[in-house]
Each structure stands twice: as structure tokens, then as C-alpha cells.
Amino acid sequence: MASLPLTAEDRAAIDAFRRDVVEASLTDLVIVRFTAEWCGPCKQLAPIIDKAIAETGQGRTKQVVVDIDQQRMIAEQFRIQSVPTVYAFLGGQPVDGFVGVKSEREIKALIEKLLATLPPTDEQAGLDQLVEAANALLSEGEAQQAAEAFAALAREVPDREDIVAGYARALLALGQPDGADAALSTLPVDSKDPSVLQARAAVELARFAAPASELAILESKVEADPGDHQARLDLASALFAAGKRDLAADQLLASIAADRTWNDGAARAQLLKLIEAVGLGDPWSVSMRRKLSAILFT
Helix, strand or coil: CCCCCCCHHHHHHHHHHHHHHHHHHHHHHEEEEEECCHHHHHHHHHHHHHHHHHCCCCCEEEEEEEEEEHHHHHHHHHHCCCEEEEEEEEECCEEEEEECCCHHHHHHHHHHHCCCCCCCCCCHHHHHCCCCCCHHHCCCHHHHHHHHHHHHHHHCCCCCHHHHHHHHHHHHHHHHHHHHHHHEEEEEECCCCCHHHHHHHHHHHHCCCCHHHHHHHHHHHHHHHCHHHHHHHHHHHHHHCCCCCHHHHHHHHHHHCCCCCCHHCCHHHHHHHHHHHCCCHHHHHHHHHHHHHHHHCC
């Protein structure tokens, strides 16, 4: 049997799908959502996907909505049997998808997983280099220049959490913990970005800063009673806030070695907080984790 000729509407739909989905997915992630006006679950899913893309899409995720009643040829080509049905396109072809309603968390996870496979754009690569340069300034002690660099970047791309976190760390290095805290307050409370976790840990520890006279008092308390674990923890926190991280870690490691269960492992938790504030990949942090493991597993 000869196939029916394509109508003008069919050709327009196919051309639009080729342009907006197939070709667009050669450089970006394209989410195709098959729906229908009469579909209740479709109406439930739509705002969930919209929100997930807005918060997780990184500007590289597009959505195309296909009404199966109005674009029947497209729906038939994909053999859509129920709605909502969602396909994710990369490289000109569907690579993942699901049928029915998914949670926002599940959809965000799907988007993040697929975006991780995309190569960076030239613009993103250039931006990453600028962020690395700002971080290098901060590492070299040029806090003022780093703060200015991060502030300029944040104005350009306010949705980059690592840039805001870098700005907060620069403010902290300049002795402005309140400003750093204010900057971090603009980010999602549940952010899992490593740079955000690092900055928040650093801001929290900065609150333990103490004048030299108080440090001397804490040191005297520990010398008088080496078993005073609370005094050791307080001293360690103050030492770290003063930039003496080796001495701070020594106090906590001594406490852990003496009684690792004190106060539900408070000394261990504080040492991990110090490690997080410095950065999990920092050589100092790696060394401290080794020392901690040597105590815990011997």
C-alpha cells in the first residue's frame, strides 16, 4: 500500500523537530516532553520539568513540547503509547527518558548526569580559566584582587555557585566574615557544590577567631589539664581561625587519640570541618586524613 503524502503541517512539524531537537542536541541537551491537553499527569509534570531545567540546566538544556494530538506524525514515529513520555536527546538521538511523572530530584539527577557528558563550550572554557585565575590569586594571598575578580565574574554569571563561593572566601581572607556570610546566603541552603561547602565551613570556623590573650588562656587550660577535651577543641578552633592550621590539627588529633568517643566524636567532627574548609583535595587535607585514619584504625 502506498503511503499517504505528507501534508504541509506534517512537513512543518518534521522540519521543526529536526531543527529544534535533532540539530540542537548536537551541542546541547534537549528534553522532549510528549503531552496532551486532556492528560492530568502531563499538567502535573510540566512545572516540575520547567523548574528542574531552570535550576539545573546550566543554560545548556532546552525543552521541546510535543502535543500528540496536534503532532501525530511525530508521536507515531516515536511510538508514543501513553503520556507523559519524556525523551532526552544528545548528539542527535534519544539517549534516555521515562514514562509517567518523576520527582524533581529524579529529573534534576537525570539532567545533571547527561550534562556531565557534554564538552564545555568555548565560552565556558574561557570562564573556567578566569575562575582558576581568581582562585590562584586567592591562594597566593592576593585576597583583594581575588575578591574583585570574583565579584566581576559573579556579575556576569550570578548562577555559578563556585564563583559566589570564591568571592565569599576572598572576603573572609580580607577579614570580612559578615560579608562572606551574606554572599553565601544568596546560594541554595542545600547546595552540594564542593566550593560552597568549603566556603561555608571556613565562614563557620572564622567565628572562633580570638585575640592573642584568649589564645594564651586556652593554651594554659590545655597545659594544666591535657584531658580537658573541650578546651582542646576550643583552642583548635581559635588556632585555625588565626591561620595556625597545623597547630589546630595537632590539638584535635591529640584529643582523638586520647578519647575518640568524647562528646560523640566532637573532635573528629571538628577536624573534618577544618579539612572541608581547607579543601578536600588540598595536600594538607590529604595529610590530615591520613593522620586521622592512622589513629582510628590502629
